[in-house]
Amino acid sequence: MVNNKIQAAEENLIHVYNRFPVVLDHGEGMYLYDTDGREYLDFAAGFAVTGLGYDNKELNETLKAQIDQLYHTSNLYYHKSCGEAARELNRVCGMDRVFFTNSGGEAVEGALKSARRYAYTKGTGRYEFIAMENSFHGRTFGAVSVTGHDSYREPFEPLVPGVKFAKFNDLDSVKALVSDKTCAIILEPLQGEGGINLATQEFMEGIRKICDENGILMICDEVQCGMGRTGSMFAWQGFGTRPDILTMAKAIGNGIPVGAFAMTEKVAKYSLKPGDHGATYGGNPLACTAVKKVIEIFERENIPGHVNEVAPYLTKKLDGLVDELDCVVQRKGKGLMQGIEITKPIAEVNRRCVEGGLLVIQAEGNVIRFVPPLIVEEKHIDEMIEKLKRALTG
Ligand SMILES: *Cc1c(COP(=O)(O)O)cnc(C)c1O
Numbered sequence: 001m002v003n004n005k006i007q008a009a010e011e012n013l014i015h016v017y018n019r020f021p022v023v024l025d026h027g028e029g030m031y032l033y034d035t036d037g038r039e040y041l042d043f044a045a046g047f048a049v050t051g052l053g054y055d056n057k058e059l060n061e062t063l064k065a066q067i068d069q070l071y072h073t074s075n076l077y078y079h080k081s082c083g084e085a086a087r088e089l090n091r092v093c094g095m096d097r098v099f100f101t102n103s104g105g106e107a108v109e110g111a112l113k114s115a116r117r118y119a120y121t122k123g124t125g126r127y128e129f130i131a132m133e134n135s136f137h138g139r140t141f142g143a144v145s146v147t148g149h150d151s152y153r154e155p156f157e158p159l160v161p162g163v164k165f166a167k168f169n170d171l172d173s174v175k176a177l178v179s180d181k182t183c184a185i186i187l188e189p190l191q192g193e194g195g196i197n198l199a200t201q202e203f204m205e206g207i208r209k210i211c212d213e214n215g216i217l218m219i220c221d222e223v224q225c226g227m228g229r230t231g232s233m234f235a236w237q238g239f240g241t242r243p244d245i246l247t248m249a250k251a252i253g254n255g256i257p258v259g260a261f262a263m264t265e266k267v268a269k270y271s272l273k274p275g276d277h278g279a280t281y282g283g284n285p286l287a288c289t290a291v292k293k294v295i296e297i298f299e300r301e302n303i304p305g306h307v308n309e310v311a312p313y314l315t316k317k318l319d320g321l322v323d324e325l326d327c328v329v330q331r332k333g334k335g336l337m338q339g340i341e342i343t344k345p346i347a348e349v350n351r352r353c354v355e356g357g358l359l360v361i362q363a364e365g366n367v368i369r370f371v372p373p374l375i376v377e378e379k380h381i382d383e384m385i386e387k388l389k390r391a392l393t394g
Pocket of ligand 1: 102103104105106108137138139192222223224250259
C-alpha cells in the first residue's frame with residue numbers, strides 16, 4: 001500500500017523534493033505515525049511549522065467550526081476574524097500594520113515590494129537591497145533574488161536587479177555595500193537553511209544603526225525563527241532591535257497555510273496603497289482564525305516561557321554530544337532552533353534517523369537541525385538524543 005502511494009506520487013508530481021520513503025498518516029503531540037503504524041518522534045515540526053504539535057483539540061475544533069461557518073470571502077469584503085487576527089499578530093510581533101499572505105516566500109515578496117514602494121513615495125531613488133550570504137528567503141523570484149546561495153539563484157537568472165550580498169555577522173562587509181541607492185537590508189536574526197547561524201547582538205544593533213543613520217529600512221525575516229521558537233514571541237525582541245518590516249509564516253498558523261508581512265506605522269504611511277498589492281486567498285477566514293487561536297494558545301500556555309525552560313536542557317544534551325562523539329563538531333542556535341555540525345555524511349545520518357523513528361532536518365554546512373514542536377519536554381529530548389546517537393554511531 002505504501003509503495004503504491006509512493007509510486008503514484010513519483011509518477012504524477014514534479015520531482016523537486018527528495019522525499020523519504022515514508023507515508024505519514026496522522027500525528028499526536030510530539031509524534032507522527034505512518035500508514036504502517038510506525039511512530040516517529042518529530043524534531044522537524046514540518047519545517048518549524050507545527051509549534052503546538054499535532055492534534056491540538058482546541059485548535060482543531062476551532063478550525064472545524066470555522067470551516068462549517070465560512071472559509072473564503074476574498075478581500076473585497078471584511079470577515080469576522082480579519083481585524084482581530086491582524087490586531088493580535090501586530091501586538092505580539094511589535095508592528096503596527098500587517099498584510100496576510102499564503103506563504104513565507106510571498107511574505108518576503110511583499111516586504112521587498114513594500115520597501116521599494118516606500119522609496120518610490122518618498123522619491124529617494126533608492127532601490128538596492130543588501131542581503132546576507134547563506135540566507136534563505138524563499139523560492140519566488142524576489143525571495144530567490146535575496147537568497148545568499150548561488151545554487152538557488154543561478155538556474156533562474158537574471159533575477160531582481162540591485163541585490164548585494166554581505167557577510168552575516170560582519171558589519172564592515174555591510175557598511176562597504178551601503179550607498180545612497182540602498183533601499184533596505186534584509187536578514188534572518190537566526191539563519192535556518194543556512195546552517196542555524198545566530199546573529200550577534202552587535203550585528204543586530206549595528207544593522208539597526210546603519211539603517212537609522214542612512215535612511216534605510218531594516219527587514220527581519222522571521223518566517224522560521226519567529227513565533228516563540230527562540231524564547232521570545234519574535235526573535236528580534238530578544239535583541240531589542242525593532243525592524244521596520246517583519247516577515248512571518250511557518251508557525252503562525254500551525255500548518256494552516258498563512259504568512260504575513262508587517263510594518264511600522266512610519267513605513268506604512270509611505271508604502272503600499274490600494275491597488276499596489278493583493279492576494280485572493282490571503283488572510284481568509286480559516287487562516288485568520290488559525291492565527292488568532294494559535295496566538296491565544298501560545299499566550300495562555302506561555303509557550304515562549306516553556307521554550308526558555310526546556311531549551312537549556314536541549315543545549316546541554318547537544319553540548320554533551322559534542323564532547324562525547326568525535327563526529328559532532330559544534331552546536332549552534334538558540335532556544336528550540338538548534339543544530340549540530342557533524343563530519344559524517346549528513347544525508348546518510350538523516351536517513352538513519354528516519355529509519356530509527358526520528359525526524360530531523362538537514363541544513364547547510366553539514367548541520368543537523370532540530371526544530372521540534374515547542375511543546376517538547378525533557379523526556380522527548382532524552383529520546384531524541386538516544387535515537388540520534390544510534391544514527392550517528394551506527
Ligand atoms: C521557509 C522560509 C521562507 C519561505 O517560506 P515558504 O512558506 O516556504 O514560502 C522564507 N524565509 C525563511 C527564513 C524561511 O525559513
